[in-house]
Every structure is written in structure tokens, then in C-alpha cells.
Amino acid sequence: ILNVEQSPQSLHVQEGDSTNFTCSFPSSNFYALHWYRWETAKSPEALFVMTLNGDEKKKGRISATLNTKEGYSYLYIKGSQPEDSATYLCATLVGDKIIFGKGTRLHILP
């Protein structure tokens, strides 16, 4: 059974502070790791697709790292802004299916 775990489940961060959260996944037969941002009443938005061990990707103030040998990925947000409030989902690709974690719900406090 494939399990994708995310922690913490929920996070409150002061505006301007930086934060990070974790996604862990089975390291065997790894294919790809996705990060999505899902704002309320909107579609989940793809942030990153990561495939290589040691990969680091960046999009504005958001970046992610990948360790396929130990089965984890970190997502970092620098200088949090109110628009960063969302649920951040990670998922791993198994064949043609994406298996999601439960998400980290991020609340940015003004």
C-alpha cells in the first residue's frame, strides 16, 4: 500500500515569516513527486514536478527540494504573504495515477 504523508496537517504563520513543510513517500520505485497549491473555491494548481534526487525547484518565493533515497520533499515559502493561504498537496506518480497526501493547510496571519 502506497502512503504519502504530509506534516504538519495545519500551520499558522505570521505574514512576512518564512515557513516549510514536509512530504514523505515510499522511496522504492519512485517516479515523480508533485506539489500542488489548492486555494478555496479554485482548482488545484501545479507548483512543481520533481523527478531527480537532489532536485531543487523555485517559483518566486516558493521552493522545493527532493530526496528520493530517503523519501521526502520539503516545500519552503519565504516571506509569507496573505495570498499564500491555501492547502498544499504533495503527490507521487504511480504508473498513470497520482496518489495524494492529505495536505498541509497554511493560514497566513496579518
Place this chain on the structure above:
Amino acid sequence: DTGVSQNPRHKITKRGQNVTFRCDPISEHNRLYWYRQTLGQGPEFLTYFQNEAQLEKSRLLSDRFSAERPKGSFSTLEIQRTEQGDSAMYLCASSRGQDPYEQYFGPGTRLTVT
């Protein structure tokens, strides 16, 4: 806006009724996926199509659920004899056949069964 649309956005129905949801994928995408997301959980895979062929179904998809993609374009997901446990967000996503990495999601249909 990802280009994937879903209708309706919200549906409230009484237990025992049938409901049908529609997904319109990005036009050049030949793969279409359905997911279900319940409170406190991540999206769970239900089924996917390559063109009009339904290639895989999750065991979550009971015999009350049926999905179609008759012309390889839009898809419908029907739930017969709805139960309260069917209350969830139903998400649709599409991708190009050769690039399963890039799935684009619709905004979802939120189903409430009373």
C-alpha cells in the same frame, strides 16, 4: 483558470437520488481523470480515460458509480442511489497522453447528500 471546467460546482441532493456531474477537459488532452476528496483527506483516484476508453477504476468506485467519456472529449460521472457517504468534492483533471506528470485540475463539484 486551468482550462478544465466542471458542472455543476455545487449539488445538494437527497439520499437515494441519482446525480450526474460533467467535466470538460482541455481540448487537446486525451487523458481524463476523476478524483474524490473528502474532508481532511487528499484527493483519491477514482478512474481515468484515455480518449473514450476507461482504462482503470479504483475499488472506491462501487457499482453505484459509472463514468463515461463517449466521444473522447467531455466526461460524465453518475452516482446512483446516493448515500450520505458520497458527500465529497469530485475533481476532474486532464493531461496529454504522453505527459502524465502534467495534470490540470478543474474546480471540482461539491456534492452534499442530505
